[in-house]
Amino acid sequence: MVEEFSTTQSQNKISNCYSITISKMDSKTNCCKREAAYCCNSGYLARKDSRAQLLDLRLRVQRSAANVDDSMRLINRLVAALSELLSMRSVSGILHTCATLDMATEHSQKCCEELVAVGAVGTLLKLIRSVSRSIPDQQVLKHALSTLRNLARYPHLTELIIENRGSVETILWEFLRNKEEAYFIASDLLKKICQNQKGVEAVHNLPALLRRLHNLVVELGKKAGNDKSYTRNLVTKEQAERRLRVAAELLELITNSGGQRN
Incomplete structure (x- = not known):
């Protein structure tokens, strides 16, 4: 219970x-x-x-x-600034305009197409050829190359860049002689150009610069392997290795594309 x-x-x-x-x-x-x-x-x-x-x-x-005032639209202001770019005397004004073009083309395909239509490629190439080795001018160069790189993201605009007289030669020359940030920007731009068959042909029509590119790869390879100062300075070593890697990749791309062409 x-x-x-x-x-x-x-x-x-x-x-x-x-x-x-x-x-x-x-x-x-x-x-x-x-x-x-x-x-x-x-x-x-x-x-x-x-x-x-x-x-x-x-x-x-x-x-x-x-x-809205049509002249105040972004694209129209960019076109107006582009038309005055080569006549500007103030380096700060040129730098500001180039930086604005760089930013606008990075975010808008329409801006890229409109600027190319009004001759942006030729204007930027003339500007690139005219800059000196001074620090402000190198900043201008960086933004000008970066703007061209932004344009080259679109294959139909890449072809227009290639067709502009002397464009590939100018860009390749800047790549070979530059040791700062513009070196890597020019490399990116050249890689996009070499993805186009006309771009590859344009590079192969510049045998002297192509030899210099080959010599640059050899020279950077020797420095990276033999220069003892690189072992003491890690930043310098990494920078040298990066420059070597970029140059070697570009040379390989050009060589392989040239082989396919033949």
Whole structure:
């Protein structure tokens, strides 16, 4: 009898605990449902109240777009700045314009196409040929090459760059003689050019510069392997190895593409 009574008590306790747990779960569920309903209703009321404000905002934007000064549009301002680039005398002004062109062409294909259509490639190449070795001019060179690199992201524009007289020679020459950041930008640009068959042919039509590229790879390889100063200066060593790797990759790309051409 005692055992039966104990068993009955245990079962009753378990049953009570289960009932309490179920009750709590139902309570939480109902609470969540009420909160969800409240949120939905609040969202509906907020959207309803702001409908007039959104309509007013939309109309104001449309009026602003209709009355905008066409000369103040970004692309038109870029075109105007490009047309004045070669006549500028202030290095800071030239640098600012080139940096703006670089940024705009990095983010907009339409800007790239519009600028190429108004002769940006020829203007930038003339600018590249005219810069000196001074630090400000090298900053100008960096942005000019970077802008051309941005244009070359699009195959149909790459072909227009290649077709511009002396373009490949100018870019390859800057790559060979530069030791700063412009070296790597010119390398990226040349790789894009060499992905086009006309670009490969243009490079192979410059045997003197091609020999210099080969000699550069050999020279950088010797320096990276023999110069003991590189082992003392880790940054210098990494920079030299990076320059070697970039030059070797470019030479290999040109050589392999030339083999396919033949």
